[in-house]
Every structure is written in C-alpha cells, then in structure tokens.
Amino acid sequence: MIRYISTRLLATVPVVFGVTLAVFSMLYLIPGDPVKMMLSEFATSPEQIATMRAQLHLNEPFAEQYGRFVWSAARGDLGRSIRDRRPVTAEIVELLPATAALAVAALAFSAALGITLGIVAAVRQNSWWDLGSMMVALVGVSMPSFWLGLILIFIFSLRLGWLPAAGGGGALHLLMPAFALGLGASAIIARLTRSSMLDVLRMEYINTARAKGLAGRSVVLRHGLLNALIPIITIFGLQFGSLLAGTVIIETVFGRPGIGRLLVAAILNKDFPLVQGVVLFVAVFYVLINLVVDVVYAVVDPRIRYG
Amino acid sequence: MGDLPPAPSARRRAARTRWKMLVPRTRRHKGALAGLGIVLALAGVAVFDNILAPASPTRINIVVALQAPSQAHPMGTDQYGRDIYSRVIHGAGISLSIGLISVGIAASVGTVVGLVAGYYGGVIDGLLMRVIDVMLAFPGILLALGIVSVLGPSLRNLMIAVGIAAIPFYARLVRSSVLVAKEQLYVEAARVVGVSVPIILVRHILPNVAAPIIVAATLGMAGAILSAAALSFIGLGSQPPTPEWGRMLSEGRDYLRDAWWISTFPGLAIMLTVLGVNMLGDGLRDVLDPRLRI
Numbered sequence: 001m002i003r004y005i006s007t008r009l010l011a012t013v014p015v016v017f018g019v020t021l022a023v024f025s026m027l028y029l030i031p032g033d034p035v036k037m038m039l040s041e042f043a044t045s046p047e048q049i050a051t052m053r054a055q056l057h058l059n060e061p062f063a064e065q066y067g068r069f070v071w072s073a074a075r076g077d078l079g080r081s082i083r084d085r086r087p088v089t090a091e092i093v094e095l096l097p098a099t100a101a102l103a104v105a106a107l108a109f110s111a112a113l114g115i116t117l118g119i120v121a122a123v124r125q126n127s128w129w130d131l132g133s134m135m136v137a138l139v140g141v142s143m144p145s146f147w148l149g150l151i152l153i154f155i156f157s158l159r160l161g162w163l164p165a166a167g168g169g170g171a172l173h174l175l176m177p178a179f180a181l182g183l184g185a186s187a188i189i190a191r192l193t194r195s196s197m198l199d200v201l202r203m204e205y206i207n208t209a210r211a212k213g214l215a216g217r218s219v220v221l222r223h224g225l226l227n228a229l230i231p232i233i234t235i236f237g238l239q240f241g242s243l244l245a246g247t248v249i250i251e252t253v254f255g256r257p258g259i260g261r262l263l264v265a266a267i268l269n270k271d272f273p274l275v276q277g278v279v280l281f282v283a284v285f286y287v288l289i290n291l292v293v294d295v296v297y298a299v300v301d302p303r304i305r306y307g
Numbered sequence: 308m309g310d311l312p313p314a315p316s317a318r319r320r321a322a323r324t325r326w327k328m329l330v331p332r333t334r335r336h337k338g339a340l341a342g343l344g345i346v347l348a349l350a351g352v353a354v355f356d357n358i359l360a361p362a363s364p365t366r367i368n369i370v371v372a373l374q375a376p377s378q379a380h381p382m383g384t385d386q387y388g389r390d391i392y393s394r395v396i397h398g399a400g401i402s403l404s405i406g407l408i409s410v411g412i413a414a415s416v417g418t419v420v421g422l423v424a425g426y427y428g429g430v431i432d433g434l435l436m437r438v439i440d441v442m443l444a445f446p447g448i449l450l451a452l453g454i455v456s457v458l459g460p461s462l463r464n465l466m467i468a469v470g471i472a473a474i475p476f477y478a479r480l481v482r483s484s485v486l487v488a489k490e491q492l493y494v495e496a497a498r499v500v501g502v503s504v505p506i507i508l509v510r511h512i513l514p515n516v517a518a519p520i521i522v523a524a525t526l527g528m529a530g531a532i533l534s535a536a537a538l539s540f541i542g543l544g545s546q547p548p549t550p551e552w553g554r555m556l557s558e559g560r561d562y563l564r565d566a567w568w569i570s571t572f573p574g575l576a577i578m579l580t581v582l583g584v585n586m587l588g589d590g591l592r593d594v595l596d597p598r599l600r601i
Contacts, residue, residue: 018441029457138589142582144533146540147556147574150563158564241446248452249537253560264541267456279445279453286446 023280078277088277099258106182114186118193140187149180149253166255196228237293241286332594339590345583353400360393364550383568394550406528412470417477425485439475465544484516518595525588
C-alpha cells in the first residue's frame with residue numbers, strides 16, 4: 001500500500017510542475033506588454049510602468065523569474081494583487097471556506113440525488129421509473145447552471161420570499177446555490193450508478209444472496225450498492241473539481257463571496273497576479289484531491305493496488 | 308483457427324456494414340431522431356434567421372422597453388426595447404457556430420495528438436501525454452477561463468479557449484484506440500510493404516477510431532455550448548450588443564423581478580439546444596459504438 005501511495009505521489013510531481021509552468025507562462029502569452037495591459041485603465045507615466053516591471057521582476061531572465069515564482073509559491077507566497085495590494089494568499093484563505101462549503105454541499109446533494117436515481121433506474125430497468133430517472137438526468141445535464149440559479153431566485157426569493165436571493169451566510173444561503181451547482185453532476189452520477197448497478201446485479205453472488213432468501217432490499221443495498229459504488233468513487237474527484245470550477249459561475253449568479261467570484265473580478269480587472277494565484281491554487285488543490293481519491297479507491301478495491 | 312484475427316477484408320467489411328447500418332439504425336432510435344430533429348430545426352432557424360426574425364436583433368427602441376410577451380413581441384422586449392424573439396432567433400446561429408468551431412478545434416488537434424502519441428509511443432508519447440496531464444489538472448471550466456483571461460474576452464477568443472480546453476479529451480480517446488488498432492495485422496502488413504506513416508495513420512488507423520470520435524464530438528458540442536454560454540454569462544465571452552444567449556441571460560438578471568421574460572427565453576433556448584445535441588449524441592453512441600454506453 002505504501003508503495004502504491006508513493007508511486008502515485010511521485011507521479012503528481014511533474015504534473016504540479018507543469019501546472020506552475022503553465023500558470024507562470026500566462027504573463028508571457030498575453031499579446032503585447034503585460035504591464036501596459038494590466039495598467040491600461042490607469043493614467044501611468046513611463047516611470048510607473050518601469051517600477052511595475054521591476055516589482056514583477058519582469059526584467060530578469062525567464063528561468064530566474066520562473067524559479068522565483070515556484071519557490072515563493074511553495075512557501076505560500078503568491079504575490080500581491082495589483083488592485084488592492086493585498087497578498088493573494090490572504091485573499092484566497094479568506095474566501096476559501098465559503099467556496100469549499102458550496103462545493104462540498106453541491107457534491108453531497110448531487111451524490112444523494114444521483115445515486116438514488118441510479119439505483120431506482122437500475123432496479124426497475126426498462127420500466128417507467130428507469131425512463132423517468134434517465135429523463136431527469138438528461139435534463140439535468142443539459143440545464144445551464146446559471147439559468148437554473150436565476151429560476152430558483154425568481155421562484156423562491158422574489159415570488160415566495162422563502163430564501164435569500166444573494167450573499168453568503170448560513171445554511172439558508174447555501175440551499176439554492178448548491179442545488180443549481182450540483183444538478184448537472186447528479187445527472188452524471190445517476191447514469192454511472194445505473195450502469196454500475198446493472199453490472200453488479202448480474203453477478204453470481206447477487207443470485208446467491210437472493211437464493212439464500214435475503215430480502216430484496218437487503219440484496220440491492222448491501223450486496224449490490226456497496227460494490228456498485230466502487231467505480232463511482234473515481235468520478236467524485238473529477239466531479240468535485242468541476243464543481244469547484246463551477247463556483248465561478250454560481251457565485252456570480254448568487255452574488256456569493258468566494259474564490260470563484262474573486263477570479264472573475266480579477267480577470268475583468270486584469271489583475272494578473274491574482275488570476276495566476278487563484279488558478280494555480282485551484283489546480284494544485286484539484287490534483288491533490290485526485291491523489292486522495294486514488295488512494296481511497298485503492299483501499300476499497302485491492303485489485304488496483306496489486307494490478 | 309478460431310483464435311486468428313479476422314482477415315483484413317472481413318474487418319473492412321464489418322466497418323463498412325457499421326456505417327451502412329448508421330441510417331436505418333438511427334431511424335429506429337427514437338431519442339436520436341428527436342435530437343436530430345431539434346438540431347436540424349435549430350440549424351434551419353440559424354440559416355433563415357433574417358427571414359424568421361420580425362425585427363433587427365440590435366435595434367434599440369426605448370419607447371417599447373420592458374414589454375411583456377404580446378402579439379407584437381412574442382417573447383417581450385428587453386430594457387432597450389429590443390425584440391427578444393428576434394434576438395433569440397439570431398442567437399441560434401451564434402450558439403451552433405460556437406459549438407461547431409470549438410469542437411472542430413478540439414477534435415482536430417486532439418485527434419492528431421492522439422494519433423501521433425499512440426502510433427509512435429516512446430518519448431513522443433510520453434511528452435505529449437505529460438502536456439495533456441497538465442491540461443487535465445485544470446478542472447472543468449477553469450482551463451477555458453485561464454485561456455480567455457490571457458487572450459481577452461471576445462466571441463472569437465471564447466471559441467478558441469473552449470476548443471483548446473477540450474483537446475485532452477479527444478487526444479486520450481484517440482490514443483487509446485490507436486494503441487489497439489496499430490497492433491492489427493493489416494496495419495503491420497501495410498508497414499511491411501512500405502506504406503508511409505501518414506498514410507497508415509489516415510487510411511488504416513483513423514477509420515477505426517472514427518466512430519468514437521464522432522460520438523465524443525457530438526456530446527462534446529453540448530458541453531462546449533454550455534461552457535461558452537456560461538463564460539459569456541459572466542462577461543468573458545461575447546460582448547454587447549451581440550445577441551448571444553448566455554450574454555442575454557446576464558443582461559436580464561437585473562430585471563428578474565419585473566421582466567422575467569428577458570432571461571427566461573434565452574435560457575430555454577440554451578437548454579433546448581443542449582438537450583437536442585445530447586439526445587443525438589446518446590443515440591449515435593448507442594448505434595455506432597455500444598461499448599461506450601454508460
């Protein structure tokens with residue numbers, strides 16, 4: 001097991017380096033002078049531009065700049081925002097809990113709904129239940145999250161007045177954003193659960209369990225679902241990443257403070273150190289989550305460790 | 308005898324049969340037919356938008372601003388008095404071309420990368436796949452977002468960004484199919500008689516991986532349309548006054564309380580389009596490649 005984990009850990013090192021290189025290169029890929037672009041909305045003198053170039057170390061050779069970038073990032077220093085001069089790390093740390101809460105709530109909701117729909121569809125294969133569940137999944141995967149968000153605000157905030165339309169805060173503020181963000185993921189989880197359940201329910205040991213007289217529900221849930229869930233674990237990591245990135249949209253719709261909205265504002269303000277910092281943070285975080293998911297997968301399914 | 312791979316001619320015939328069966332099988336697949344119907348109808352709307360739209364999509368007429376749906380304006384008017392029905396109709400072409408162009412970029416670059424990496428293997432494969440791994444480290448919409456932030460927000464850059472972000476998907480799909488296909492006897496035979504590598508890749512290997520690419524590209528188009536609309540919604544795609552559906556939705560946001568129709572109809576249009584493309588893609592998958600079915 002330790003060998004498996006260390007191999008997996010080693011494999012992420014080049015990916016993380018590649019990510020830092022890609023994020024760092026963003027400044028160089030901007031068409032034209034990055035400093036002029038970042039300062040385009042301010043009246044600036046040539047001296048100010050020169051100072052800014054020096055501050056961003058843009059006069060040094062590429063390799064030196066990149067080395068400095070990685071070294072600082074490794075120590076948790078992602079530079080300073082151009083707009084308000086605050087350290088990027090501080091901004092991220094401040095807003096991370098709100099965004100993490102949203103992504104986790106959305107994942108929990110999508111897992112609950114997706115797995116339920118998937119089981120219903122698989123157990124009653126080719127019935128109206130199956131068709132209905134998969135129709136819900138198809139609509140869920142085709143529904144733009146931002147539109148769903150607006151519909152929810154219209155119904156539950158503006159018309160019924162039950163839920164707050166915007167802002168961060170308690171659990172009530174989380175309900176609609178988590179639903180709007182998670183519906184698409186639940187559709188994917190529902191489809192996967194259905195096919196995984198169908199595979200498992202055809203296994204011999206399911207027949208054995210039924211033959212020895214176990215109740216249908218016990219067979220489906222204890223023997224079927226627990227085994228069917230194994231392949232579904234892998235998609236959790238992927239979905240969590242998509243949900244994390246999806247907060248960019250949902251936080252904008254609901255006016256929720258968070259990393260997603262921070263990133264959108266940074267892009268619109270051309271605040272490049274902030275954009276780079278947030279993108280780097282989310283990507284590395286996502287790589288680490290996938291590492292954890294892989295390890296969990298190997299713990300649950302020994303075939304992966306020894307395969 | 309039973310263990311021998313089928314003769315090349317037999318395999319070719321099987322592949323040809325699969326394509327010949329495409330039309331009759333699709334005809335029997337209700338979901339695919341419904342999806343195809345929706346997509347064709349939208350394409351029709353996109354082509355004849357000038358005839359179908361009663362008014363100019365960008366003409367401002369403050370006198371009729373924020374009017375509810377009526378006979379004169381079937382979907383109402385927005386805060387500038389523009390006819391939403393006309394804007395939704397003109398948006399069809401924009402959304403479909405975003406989908407087609409970004410998937411075109413992703414599928415063509417991804418296919419070439421996958422073919423080269425899978426066929427040559429070794430160092431080339433290792434290098435290309437590490438680049439793909441790094442691209443995959445940016446989850447969901449984040450890669451497209453990063454690219455747009457570098458290129459600057461515009462409709463053209465949006466298509467490029469969404470296209471580039473989807474490359475890894477096709478590269479991996481094609482690579483894994485190539486790894487299987489290149490071991491086939493007829494590929495080896497072609498190599499032995501001295502057929503050049505580009506010809507082997509295009510004539511002998513590509514037809515084997517075409518079916519999964521077509522399925523992935525169709526389903527990918529649905530995702531591309533959604534991502535592009537989302538990016539436009541947050542202001543990083545098409546710019547005003549373009550009648551792009553995602554942008555229209557965000558413009559209607561501030562009027563949600565009093566003028567629900569501004570954001571309702573473009574949203575409905577996005578969903579219908581994505582639903583149609585998804586149904587077509589699901590159907591094609593069932594017909595062309597049952598192994599891919601999940």
